[in-house]
Amino acid sequence: MFGRRGSLLLTEIMGVALAAIRANALRSFLTTLGIIIGVGAVITMVSLGEGASRQIQTQIEGMGTNVLSIQPARGRMMGGIASGAARLYADDAVALRDQSNGLLKVAPETSSRLQVTYLRWNDNLEVFGTWPEWFEINNMRLAHGRLFDFGENQGRRRVAVLGSEVPVNLGGTPPELLMGRTIQVRGISFEVIGILEEKGSATPFMNPDNRVYVPLNTALYRVMGGRDFLGGISVQVPGTALMDLAYSEIDRILRRQHQILPGQPADFQIRNFSDLLATFQETQQTFAFLLAGIAAVSLLVGGIGIMNIMLVSVTERTREIGVRKAMGATRLNILFQFLIESLALCLLGGALGVAAGWGGAALVAWQGGMPTAVAMEAVIIALGFSAAIGLFFGIWPARRAAKLDPIVALRYE
Numbered sequence: 079m080f081g082r083r084g085s086l087l088l089t090e091i092m093g094v095a096l097a098a099i100r101a102n103a104l105r106s107f108l109t110t111l112g113i114i115i116g117v118g119a120v121i122t123m124v125s126l127g128e129g130a131s132r133q134i135q136t137q138i139e140g141m142g143t144n145v146l147s148i149q150p151a152r153g154r155m156m157g158g159i160a161s162g163a164a165r166l167y168a169d170d171a172v173a174l175r176d177q178s179n180g181l182l183k184v185a186p187e188t189s190s191r192l193q194v195t196y197l198r199w200n201d202n203l204e205v206f207g208t209w210p211e212w213f214e215i216n217n218m219r220l221a222h223g224r225l226f227d228f229g230e231n232q233g234r235r236r237v238a239v240l241g242s243e244v245p246v247n248l249g250g251t252p253p254e255l256l257m258g259r260t261i262q263v264r265g266i267s268f269e270v271i272g273i274l275e276e277k278g279s280a281t282p283f284m285n286p287d288n289r290v291y292v293p294l295n296t297a298l299y300r301v302m303g304g305r306d307f308l309g310g311i312s313v314q315v316p317g318t319a320l321m322d323l324a325y326s327e328i329d330r331i332l333r334r335q336h337q338i339l340p341g342q343p344a345d346f347q348i349r350n351f352s353d354l355l356a357t358f359q360e361t362q363q364t365f366a367f368l369l370a371g372i373a374a375v376s377l378l379v380g381g382i383g384i385m386n387i388m389l390v391s392v393t394e395r396t397r398e399i400g401v402r403k404a405m406g407a408t409r410l411n412i413l414f415q416f417l418i419e420s421l422a423l424c425l426l427g428g429a430l431g432v433a434a435g436w437g438g439a440a441l442v443a444w445q446g447g448m449p450t451a452v453a454m455e456a457v458i459i460a461l462g463f464s465a466a467i468g469l470f471f472g473i474w475p476a477r478r479a480a481k482l483d484p485i486v487a488l489r490y491e
Contacts, residue, residue, distance in 0.1 A: 110427030116376025121435020129449035164345030185212035195262040199249035207297020223272030231293035381467035388475035420472025428464030
C-alpha cells in the first residue's frame with residue numbers, strides 16, 4: 079500500500095517515536111498512570127458484575143422459565159392508609175395443589191435465620207421450611223441420603239436436609255459422617271437424613287447451599303414459634319405454553335381463598351422467573367452504561383495528561399524537530415511521529431490497565447470468594463477507547479510540532 083520506501087519511512091518514524099518513549103521511561107509510565115488506573119478499575123468492576131450476572135442467570139435459567147413465584151403484596155393502600163404486608167398461608171398452597179386440576183406443582187416456603195449447633199460447633203444459618211416438591215421444582219439434587227417426604231411433613235418430624243456448605247460451617251465435618259447424626263436448631267434436635275449437591279449462588283444472603291431444609295409443618299409449629307404464614311409459594315407449570323392458564327388459575331384460587339371480590343386489587347403477586355431474568359438483564363445493561371461513563375471520565379482525565387506531556391515533549395524537542403525538518407522530514411512525517419508516540423503511550427496504558435484489572439478480578443475472586451468473569455468485549459472496548467484517546471489528544475501536540483518553522487526550531491535553546 080505504502081510501497082517499499084513508504085514502509086521503511088513508517089518503520090523509521092515508529093522507531094523514533096518508541097525511542098523517545100524509552101528515553102523517558104519513568105515519565106512515560108507516570109503519564110499513562112491515569113489510564114492504567116481507569117482501565118484497571120473498570121475491568122475489575124465489569125468482571126465482578128459479569129461474574130455475578132452469569133451466575134444469577136444460570137440459577138434463574140436452572141429453575142426454569144416455567145416456574146412462578148407467588149409473594150404476598152406489600153404496603154397495600156386501604157382507604158388512603160398503607161396497611162401492613164398481606165400474608166400467604168399453608169392452606170393457600172393446599173388449595174392451589176388440590177384445585178388446579180393437576181396443572182400446578184406447588185411448594186410453600188418459609189425461612190428464618192437461626193442458631194444451628196453440631197457438637198461444639200455452631201453457626202447462624204437460614205432454616206428453610208418447605209414441602210418435598212420444592213427440591214424438584216428448583217432442580218436440587220442429593221449427594222448423600224434422602225429427602226424428607228410428605229408424611230414426615232404431616233407428622234412434623236424433626237428431620238433435616240443440609241445444603242452442601244453446611245457441613246463446612248459445622249466444623250468441616252465430612253458430609254458422609256453427618257448422615258444420621260443429630261444437629262440442634264434453636265436447641266431442638268434434628269436428625270440429618272440428606273445432604274444436597276452444590277447449587278451455587280451469587281449472593282451470600284440467599285444461598286441455597288448454606289441452608290438447613292426441614293419439613294414445612296415442622297418449621298412452622300416446632301421451630302418458628304407457631305408462625306402460621308409463609309414467605310412465598312413456588313409453583314411449577316408443565317410447560318411455558320400453559321403459563322397464561324396457570325396465571326388465571328392461581329388468581330382465581332387465591333382470590334377465592336382470600337375472599338377478594340372481582341375488580342378489587344389482589345393481596346398477592348405472581349412473578350415469572352423469565353420476567354425476573356429479563357428485568358435482571360435490563361438492570362445489568364444500565365449498570366454497564368454506568369461503568370462505561372466512569373471509564374470515559376477516567377480515560378478523559380488520562381487523555382488530558384497525555385496531551386499535557388506531549389506538549390511538554392514538543393517544547394523540549396523543538397531543536398530535534400528542526401534538525402529532522404532540515405534533513406528532509408515533512409510536516410506529515412513529524413505529525414505521524416508524535417501521533418504514534420501518543421498512541422503508543424495510550425495503548426501501553428490500556429494494556430497495563432487490562433492486566434491490572436485482570437489481576438484485580440482474580441484477587442477479588444481468590445480473597446473474597448466472589449464470582450468474576452473478564453469479558454473479552456470489555457477488554458477490546460477498553461483498548462479501542464485507549465487508542466481513540468491517544469489519537470484525539472495527540473493531534474494538537476502533533477500539529478503544533480508539524481507546524482514549527484525549521485529555522486526557528488534550530489535556533490531554539
